[in-house]
Amino acid sequence: MPNFALSDSIFQEAARRFPTPFHLYDENGIRENARKLNAAFSWCPSFREHFAVKALPNPAILRILKEEGCGLDCSSATELTLARVCGFRGEEIILSANAMPPEEFTQARALGAIINLDDITDIDALRTHGGIPEEVCLRYNPGGRFSIGNTIMGKPGEAKYGMTDAQLRAALKTLSAEGVTAFGLHAFLSSNTTDESYYPTLAETLLRLGKTLEEETGLRFSFADLSGGIGIPYRPEEAAPDVMKIGESVRRVYEKIFPQGGVGIRTELGRWMTGPHGWLVTRAIHEKKIYRDYIGVDASAVNLIRPAMYGAYHHITVCGKRDLPADHIYDVTGCLCENNDKFAWERPLPEIRIGDLLLIHDTGAHGSAMGYNYNGRLRGAEVLYTRDGEYRLIRRAETDRDYFATLDSDPAAAELGLA
Numbered sequence: 001m002p003n004f005a006l007s008d009s010i011f012q013e014a015a016r017r018f019p020t021p022f023h024l025y026d027e028n029g030i031r032e033n034a035r036k037l038n039a040a041f042s043w044c045p046s047f048r049e050h051f052a053v054k055a056l057p058n059p060a061i062l063r064i065l066k067e068e069g070c071g072l073d074c075s076s077a078t079e080l081t082l083a084r085v086c087g088f089r090g091e092e093i094i095l096s097a098n099a100m101p102p103e104e105f106t107q108a109r110a111l112g113a114i115i116n117l118d119d120i121t122d123i124d125a126l127r128t129h130g131g132i133p134e135e136v137c138l139r140y141n142p143g144g145r146f147s148i149g150n151t152i153m154g155k156p157g158e159a160k161y162g163m164t165d166a167q168l169r170a171a172l173k174t175l176s177a178e179g180v181t182a183f184g185l186h187a188f189l190s191s192n193t194t195d196e197s198y199y200p201t202l203a204e205t206l207l208r209l210g211k212t213l214e215e216e217t218g219l220r221f222s223f224a225d226l227s228g229g230i231g232i233p234y235r236p237e238e239a240a241p242d243v244m245k246i247g248e249s250v251r252r253v254y255e256k257i258f259p260q261g262g263v264g265i266r267t268e269l270g271r272w273m274t275g276p277h278g279w280l281v282t283r284a285i286h287e288k289k290i291y292r293d294y295i296g297v298d299a300s301a302v303n304l305i306r307p308a309m310y311g312a313y314h315h316i317t318v319c320g321k322r323d324l325p326a327d328h329i330y331d332v333t334g335c336l337c338e339n340n341d342k343f344a345w346e347r348p349l350p351e352i353r354i355g356d357l358l359l360i361h362d363t364g365a366h367g368s369a370m371g372y373n374y375n376g377r378l379r380g381a382e383v384l385y386t387r388d389g390e391y392r393l394i395r396r397a398e399t400d401r402d403y404f405a406t407l408d409s410d411p412a413a414a415e416l417g418l419a
């Protein structure tokens, strides 16, 4: 069930202060999630959540998470710079490499970040770009299918990430000869899963493998990184996974394999952490009736691409009409010249009038972050509803000047005040 923690009046007030469309984030909700996760893993003294920056790359949010004791998982040079600007240092930062330019290793090493190597060939790149540190993390891909009970959670054998068993062994041998003394293991085998057995199953795989590799190589196994993947209930009939229960199940697996402790646990949750605490606030500006009934809103896929890209479900409510019957069927669309620019297909909703404020739920992760500029549509603003009940603009909406800023300087544009 999507998150209804904030009342409609909060969104209506925000829309009086800022032009739609914008994403609004709830600071309290994000802090509570961080605290819940830290409590769920408090049995592991060195536990750390490294928030996946790509889910919501806004410094205001990253600073909140820092205050809650989180680190970051970065996937690019620019995200490393964001981490640096927000004051994250050393092993608070993980760089998850994936076919990236080798120069980005240099930057990560300068920050003292943990390097998560995606491939055995990354060792050469790291040696010449910043050098091999004493501790590295290796990304594992078990291949085949990853299943829990009867559910196939994913097909790692078809994924581009990570190393095979044999490569892990070869990599550790090389790294050991180059002065590495400790290693972590990372794997990301499922995305957006609400199955509470995912983390414990993954933990068991990584902890057992780490133990074996430690015995084989003599290197110290320092942590298992369970990465992201815990899902959120986008649909009304779905239930949220219980993170206390997940933490407890991981503890049981851990104590079986490492009864004396000593090995760390890290997570890199993105979606679970911030997803339910963001809403895309948009206004109905068109109604059209042809073979279906369409409501056109002032947001489009450039503000939230998940529905257009994956057909993803995002719950929609109409401000002030939460309790009215959903007795109209609409396609809710944006304005891009792409027929998949829709937020909902044949969705039962209360009757919508032009000017109504619509809330598209669960946009706090992979929402604004996946924005782009197709059709000359500009990225919208981000507003933080703070724990003091204030409305803080944490990213302004783009303007034409931003659009022109990356182009060759042009006298005609300058004349219009655009460059």
Ligand SMILES: *Cc1c(COP(=O)(O)O)cnc(C)c1O
Pocket (backbone or CB within 6 Å): 052, 054, 055, 073, 075, 096, 188, 191, 192, 227, 228, 229, 230, 268, 269, 270, 271, 272, 365
């Ligand atoms: C995307 C990603 C995450 C976060 O995934 P969520 O599904 O948002 O939790 C974590 N780690 C890595 C390496 C990622 O690429």
